[in-house]
Amino acid sequence: MDPSLQQQTVFHLTGKRAHAGLDAVDGLRPALFARYRDLSKLRYDFPLVLCDSPQGEFVRSLSAVIDGLVRGLVPPGLDGEGLRRQVLRLEREIRRMAAAGAQGSLAELWEQAIARLAREPGGAQLATVLAQAGTALDVGGEVADCDRRLPGRLVGHAWRVAQQRKARRAHTDINALIVRLNDILRADFVRSAEGRRPASLAAALGGAHQKLFDFDAMSQLLGRAPAAQRLPDARRRRIESALAALRSQRFFATPHGAAAPAPAAPAYAFEFGRGGDALEAFRQRLPAIVELVKAMSLAALEADGRYLETTHDAFFEAFDERALGGRDLDMFPDYLVTMDGGREALDQVTLMELLSSGIPVKVLVQVDDILDEGALGDGHYAFGVRSTQIASTAVGLTDCFVLQSTSSNLFQVRHSIARGMAYPGPALFTVFSGASAGADRLPPYLVAAAAMQSRAFPAFTYDPAAGPGLADRFSLEDNPQPNADWPVASLDFADADLQRVTQPATFTFLDFVACDARHARHFARVPHAAWSDDMVPVADWLSQPPPSGSDRIPYLLAVDDDDVLQRVIADDRVVQAALRCRETWRRLQELGGVHSSHAERLLERERSAWDAQKLKEIEAIRATAAPVAAPVAAGAPVVVPTEAQPQAAAPPVAAERSKDEPFIETIRCSSCNECTQLNDRMFAYNGDQQAYIKDLSAGTYAQLVEAAESCQLSIIHPGKPRDPNEPGLAELLERAQPFL
Numbered sequence: 001m002d003p004s005l006q007q008q009t010v011f012h013l014t015g016k017r018a019h020a021g022l023d024a025v026d027g028l029r030p031a032l033f034a035r036y037r038d039l040s041k042l043r044y045d046f047p048l049v050l051c052d053s054p055q056g057e058f059v060r061s062l063s064a065v066i067d068g069l070v071r072g073l074v075p076p077g078l079d080g081e082g083l084r085r086q087v088l089r090l091e092r093e094i095r096r097m098a099a100a101g102a103q104g105s106l107a108e109l110w111e112q113a114i115a116r117l118a119r120e121p122g123g124a125q126l127a128t129v130l131a132q133a134g135t136a137l138d139v140g141g142e143v144a145d146c147d148r149r150l151p152g153r154l155v156g157h158a159w160r161v162a163q164q165r166k167a168r169r170a171h172t173d174i175n176a177l178i179v180r181l182n183d184i185l186r187a188d189f190v191r192s193a194e195g196r197r198p199a200s201l202a203a204a205l206g207g208a209h210q211k212l213f214d215f216d217a218m219s220q221l222l223g224r225a226p227a228a229q230r231l232p233d234a235r236r237r238r239i240e241s242a243l244a245a246l247r248s249q250r251f252f253a254t255p256h257g258a259a260a261p262a263p264a265a266p267a268y269a270f271e272f273g274r275g276g277d278a279l280e281a282f283r284q285r286l287p288a289i290v291e292l293v294k295a296m297s298l299a300a301l302e303a304d305g306r307y308l309e310t311t312h313d314a315f316f317e318a319f320d321e322r323a324l325g326g327r328d329l330d331m332f333p334d335y336l337v338t339m340d341g342g343r344e345a346l347d348q349v350t351l352m353e354l355l356s357s358g359i360p361v362k363v364l365v366q367v368d369d370i371l372d373e374g375a376l377g378d379g380h381y382a383f384g385v386r387s388t389q390i391a392s393t394a395v396g397l398t399d400c401f402v403l404q405s406t407s408s409n410l411f412q413v414r415h416s417i418a419r420g421m422a423y424p425g426p427a428l429f430t431v432f433s434g435a436s437a438g439a440d441r442l443p444p445y446l447v448a449a450a451a452m453q454s455r456a457f458p459a460f461t462y463d464p465a466a467g468p469g470l471a472d473r474f475s476l477e478d479n480p481q482p483n484a485d486w487p488v489a490s491l492d493f494a495d496a497d498l499q500r501v502t503q504p505a506t507f508t509f510l511d512f513v514a515c516d517a518r519h520a521r522h523f524a525r526v527p528h529a530a531w532s533d534d535m536v537p538v539a540d541w542l543s544q545p546p547p548s549g550s551d552r553i554p555y556l557l558a559v560d561d562d563d564v565l566q567r568v569i570a571d572d573r574v575v576q577a578a579l580r581c582r583e584t585w586r587r588l589q590e591l592g593g594v595h596s597s598h599a600e601r602l603l604e605r606e607r608s609a610w611d612a613q614k615l616k617e618i619e620a621i622r623a624t625a626a627p628v629a630a631p632v633a634a635g636a637p638v639v640v641p642t643e644a645q646p647q648a649a650a651p652p653v654a655a656e657r658s659k660d661e662p663f664i665e666t667i668r669c670s671s672c673n674e675c676t677q678l679n680d681r682m683f684a685y686n687g688d689q690q691a692y693i694k695d696l697s698a699g700t701y702a703q704l705v706e707a708a709e710s711c712q713l714s715i716i717h718p719g720k721p722r723d724p725n726e727p728g729l730a731e732l733l734e735r736a737q738p739f740l
């Protein structure tokens, strides 16, 4: 065996390297990262602006904010080109500052960036223009880059925005009840002797109009009137007690800018660092929750004059926490528990108890390290085990909203985060920050993106409010190429002859592990002179591991500091970990309806049944067809049919259309637009304005089924799916059945 190949084989099988021949991988990075040397030069999602306006989106990307500003401020075409460039330059400066750790609001960083640019030649004039442009910004809020603090900041911000909305609604309701109960008591007081005194009358009328009235005369006049009926004592006491409860509630702080008397006690806090503390706080506050719900229900009845002592006295007497319903709790603020960091902080038992306790809680589990070094001794990477276990277990609770994502993807899943915050039940957000101790030479954004690309930390959402079935609730769609084992991108490089080469490059779990310096011993760089055909790309190796005893060595592509392409081989331990990672990913795919073994089995069964049916039909046609002329013997005269001697006509055979093929009964179409609105590339009208399937490949089987369901004439027949890997096929086939 070639000595260098022998060295590679020994390293692959044992992880041991000879003194020479194989190099360390220090300073290498995955080849696909070559173009991301300096993120601040790229225009991408980060940094983000955590918007402080209660309206609109809670987070926007700085690029989108700048695009909006440019659209509103800069004239189109060449006239505005100068200003556009200057504003984009400022955006780049803010991105640079945020990447270097600068913190503050967008307005503050805007000013600081201007000050930095002003120090450059010609900067004074530029500063004036940019300061003027800044006055047109319609978004304010903290700027957040993709760093270790991002999960807490962004999820916490989304939670606060959701709670502020809740608080505003609750304040409106509570204040309205207070006003109405006050009116009842005031009207009663005016009917009393005390209320008819001149001073009381003056106080009741308010300051602005007091000088216009003679309250002494008014008091005498009212005093001569027959005594009015007063509120019964019991009712007055009830109203006063409800008013006291409404005024002293501590669940909702007065919204910013709202007029309200100073509260007797500070509002409760709802942010916790430990699940046990949140549970304890909820339990302690339960009597106060009962009191407020009771007071609001009672106040509403009293304000409408619908309180019946015979019925309601007993009801409110017995009112306790058992009478609280889901809608009652929905009104109250959600608890936010942030579990940040390592294993010590993560008490899984308490977490599950919290998520299944029925209390309105939103939990953020931040994961900083998914390559668990503690488990490496026995050769197993416990990559993401804790976090993925947590998220999967929470999915098993069935009524808990679950979102798993990396921080690089948080902006993309912002709508899912908002849905989780609005979900009337527990929600779990598990986020990998990318701030791994072993990968600190790469920015957290790249590490987090690598974790998601490599399936080490896939993104998914489970939304119990999205529908009854798993196909509605579980989604993997945020992952790159969710149908594949590993995503494939295009890699451009110059070969030895300086010719440009473009080739597909797969990003696998090994590329992610190779970013982590703690695991450098599992990889070795092979000098260019030792490259051989026995080295196979790791994706090929993983999809079809060679038989044992083979000389094949899996390698991945990396680049050094000079962007020179390198081949890196991996030892068997890390390759086995990649296979386990792929199995975990495949289980998630099944949950998401991708490569569903149930659907594939169902599809196969349907295919076999259809084949058998077709065979039967063909045999039936053959049996009833006119006798077929016997084959003509070689050399026998051939009889050519003439008009006078016509051939026997074949019996009419119904035009055959396969149930597998989608089609529309175009002739019956009423041109209602339903299907064309759903996908106007897939469905189109012919010259008679009747629909037909124009391009089957322009849509999904799901759209075909949806169109069939929405066609009021039931003339769309979706046939069988073309893509056996389309998500949710089992359910789609069932829905399609009535239209086949």
Ligand code: SF4
Binding pocket: 664, 668, 669, 670, 671, 672, 673, 674, 675, 676, 690, 691, 710, 711, 712, 713, 714, 715, 716
């Ligand atoms: S939905 Fe049915 S009726 Fe309406 S346009 Fe399409 S095929 Fe025609």
